[in-house]
Amino acid sequence: MAVRVEHWKEEWGPLSEAAMRKRLEAEGYSVSRYTYPPGTYFSAHTHEVDKKDTVLRGRLKIGAEGKEVVLEPGDMIEIPAGTVHTAEVVGSEAVVSLDATKGR
Secondary structure: OOOEEEEOOHHHOOOOHHHHHHHHHHOOOEEEEEEEOOOOEEEEEOOOOEEEEEEEEOEEEEEEOOEEEEEOOOEEEEEOOOOOEEEEEEOOOOEEEEEEEEOO
């Protein structure tokens, strides 16, 4: 499975924390909420579980598989277990994120 970005779709209704959480939990993920202040950087690392990082507020740059993508509100990135990746808050606004994990 490759890293994949998904954008919030209009037919899912208005973007909200509750709507995003409901969507992730329906897909079988356990969900935690985090706020990352400007300047937050996570160096190259992996996880032992499949993961989706989502952005509710702010901008989060993810590096994986030789590419970088900047997630904005409503964006989700699927990161398979074992994938080396980095994450960095972009700009001066804190990032509010739902961190979703699913065991294999």
